[in-house]
Amino acid sequence: MSDPRRVLIVEARFYQDIADALAIGATAPLDAAGVAYDRVSVPGVFEVPAAIHIAIKAMKVHSSPADYAGFIALGCVIRGETDHYEFICREASRALMDITVNYTVAFGFGLITCENSDQAWARAKSDQIDVGGSASKACLRMMEIKKDFHLTQR
Numbered sequence: 830m831s832d833p834r835r836v837l838i839v840e841a842r843f844y845q846d847i848a849d850a851l852a853i854g855a856t857a858p859l860d861a862a863g864v865a866y867d868r869v870s871v872p873g874v875f876e877v878p879a880a881i882h883i884a885i886k887a888m889k890v891h892s893s894p895a896d897y898a899g900f901i902a903l904g905c906v907i908r909g910e911t912d913h914y915e916f917i918c919r920e921a922s923r924a925l926m927d928i929t930v931n932y933t934v935a936f937g938f939g940l941i942t943c944e945n946s947d948q949a950w951a952r953a954k955s956d957q958i959d960v961g962g963s964a965s966k967a968c969l970r971m972m973e974i975k976k977d978f979h980l981t982q983r
Contacts, residue, residue, distance in 0.1 A: 838852065839884075841940075844905045844949065847941070847950065851961035853961065881934075885932050900937070906941070914942075938967065
């Protein structure tokens, strides 16, 4: 059974400064709640669902370094001149929702999808919109709901 107080944060590092700001926002609520976390970095948003899926599979076969009670996805996709943005946003979001529903995991969605870097920074900074902090709080709430429905240790 999963550790009721440990979360895995998967960070897309394509925009490293934005990823750092998202991580600052995400870790603050976890620290405040006394919840331990591990951080794993991946190259971009497209790889985030795969990393979470790998962690879940590793937990199932007992090869994971920890049993996670929740997962937080962090990253940023900024629209460019091609359709790449549309494909990445749609596919990563769909894959994350599939993981959340199919594996009944507590999850926090901290992926920023925006038009430009000004919008990304406004959403990433913890003293502004704080997408990382919101994702962390969502994950913590979903961990509580799983506990309420007896799907985790008490």
